[in-house]
Amino acid sequence: MTAKGFVALGLWCWLSLPAAGSSDRPRAPAPPSTSAASLPRAVASYRIHAALDAELHRIAGRASIELLNTSEKPLDHVFLHLYLNAFESEHTLFMRKGRAPRSGRSLRRAGYIQIERLSLAESGGENLWERAARHTPDDPDDRTDIRVPLPEPVAPGERLTLFARFSSQLPELVERSGYAGDFHMIGQWFPKLAKLENDGSFAHFAYHPLGEFYADFGDYDVTLRVPAAMRVGASGRRVSESIVGADKEVRYVARGVHDFAWSAWSEFVERRERIGGVEVVLLYPDGLEAATATTLEALRLGLPYFSRLYGPYPYPTLTVVHPPVAAAPAGGMEYPTLITTGGGRYQAYLGARTLEAVTMHELAHQWFYGLLASNEPRFPFLDEGLATFADTEAQTRWFGDHSAYGGPGPTLSLWAIHRAWAAEAGAAGPIAAPVSSFSGLNAVSQLAYSRTAVVLETFGRIYGQERILSALGRYAKSERFSHPTPSDLLEAFRAELGDGPARELERALFERGSVDYEVSQVASAPAPQTGRGEARAYVGHAVVRRRGPLRLPVRVDLVAEDGTRQSFDWDGKSDRRRFDYRGESPLRHALVDPETRLLIDVNLANNGASLRPASTPRLSERMLYAAALLLSWLGP
């Protein structure tokens, strides 16, 4: 048996043991269908019993939390994330502006988590919670990041088991987690250990609305008690379900993950399908059959596609929750083996691909978040930017130029949207920055989401799409379960593309790297005739300037009056370059980047210059028609 086999056997035994002193002992989990050897070592594992009071929207929970000290130092304290306290008042870090940034909703009914007891032994023993800090370090208004001193140090390689009794009051849904009527979306709901770093420190942080995830991998064994009429979807695999009086108890086991989320609603419709060996469970409101079919179609494409590019999806299940309209702010979120999607009932018929885009994006997070588990608050672009690139690349492969909108009228691609959105921010700040340095949701979505994706797409168009996918695949596969940093990403690109492009990528990500190619001059004149009978010739030139620190190769086309083109390749290393023309027809236009490979170019409009600008009949015709229709509609 290999070392990994012993680890797997150890995990198996640990998970099979009931919690000490537990009155309702969970049964042993069913054998995993996925090879345990493909899963990470369990560092922070949780066994939780939770009962939902669906009328009070409150969860009573007991948890045993086991931490393996994988660091080089003894631990004399731990940090616990009490995420749900983000919704206890309007003064927390999450809610300081009085409204949640994504949904714009203000707090109507508060949510919070109370630790009733925290000890090293399940019953008896010192209540460590009495010695815990009262609030987040340096932030008296926030209680989402709590330091808990330990009575005895835990040596490297040793395990620590904490027992917690807690109560989680869900907020009326503001964003991500909470309730709306009978619907419950329950994420970030239990006391959760901060990520233990190699140097013995904890990567702890208050719950920030723009970045929240960073945790150790572990095994989750969670038993949930809900009213019998409710249907439940959760991270991991359901291993048992039983009726207990008026309630039902469902038990989920999720191995090799770093979080656990669930949803409960009495009106869920459930649909299941096996995609490439993965049991996909879709939970959605009645009436959303067409939208669910669209979601399923996206998963049928995305699961095998992402598995091929970024390494196999290693878990046996994937649960997709489509919240009802009243709970829309719970949509578009990622948790390990559980994603939430969203969108109205009619979008599937209108040509807009938002449902596919959201599903693809959250699915991509199963790799760029779920399996890599990088530090989101520190480097949100590693989660959001790479997931945005992955979903847009996949969606473009699927739908081509109508990846964002494919209904009547002009089609729209996701790249057009991301490019424009990223260009709005320009190089206002570096992409590779912590969430705290972004001014708000727009800034983080422009830079960490869209600009990252646009940078990678630009590199793909220049150096080859397959090489970029290969580099990203190398990063995703080699860094799986290892909490990578931006340098790991750069290393993968260096290995695939070489030092030069990797250096430019580093500039683009870390140093506000931008580029703007501009045709600054075009000239044309008849060539001096050197002899009789010589055919009439013309000479000319164009000057192209490069602004910004990025040095990316580009093509320049000189276009003559008769439509003939002369193309030049420029490495973009100098600030400007002159391109000379000689031909039988006068030079008319100069155009940089005719194939629009440089999506990151600051201004695409100055890529062309003409000695005789053309007219714009198509534009005039279309605008005239639009105005006439408007006049017919609003006028007499």
Add this chain to the structure above:
Amino acid sequence: MPGGKNEFRARRRPFVIAAAWLLKVGAAYALAAPFLRAVQATGVAERPGADSELFVPGGLLLVETLRLARPDLILALTTAALVAPFALLVAELGLAALMTAIATPGRLVPERWASRTLVALPRFIGLGVAFSLAQGGLAFACIGPTAGLFAALDGVQGGAYADAAFLFGILVGSVSISAVGLIEDLARALVVVEQGSVVRSIGLAIAVFRKTPLRLAAQWLARSALVLPAILLAALAVDAVDVSRTGAWRWLVALAIHQTVLLLATALRASWLARALGAVSSYDRAAPASR
């Protein structure tokens, strides 16, 4: 048959219909021009493909151009707001001229036609203002309760009731706003036929509508409903023509398709207005309204 004779006149006035269409196109150009200049200022014509590149599938340069033109487009909006009353006035003039021509028996004498049009125009404007306010008020009255009902029912039965409430709100709003528009056309017809005041025309128009609401609605709907599929078909046809590809004929075909739609819409409107004129001229003021 009431209205039949007048509809026949509408068909015999193709040049008047064409003139109304041209007036509308002129008014539309006045509205579109500031936006057009804003987009042209981005330098789109500097590229070899010029404006054809704006129509390339995927919309990369279209979105980029709109992004770059945004400050100028906001300014253009201000200019367009100043131009809009003039454009509406021109469109109203076209409509008055069209209705006067349809209502004129025999040969159309330009001087007489112009003088009757100019007499009707101020009352048309008065009707336009009054009915726009009424339609705006109706829209406002429908949106509030519909939104409230939607929010209250959302989450019940997976949102199915909320959907039903939303569709019901849209339906009630559309029907009532269209009914008001229909009554406005009847009032216009009364202005042309009787040269009465705005208030009297509105009162009589309501009475005419109440007499045969379903028949009038059917006549109006039969013509108005044809415009929407024409617009959609035109969109599909122009998509197929694909003006992003080379060849000036492509945009000429697109122009022809779009202008045919506008001309068709004007002709259908003329046909309905002939019916409206017929309905008001045959209205028996002594007869009770139908139930």
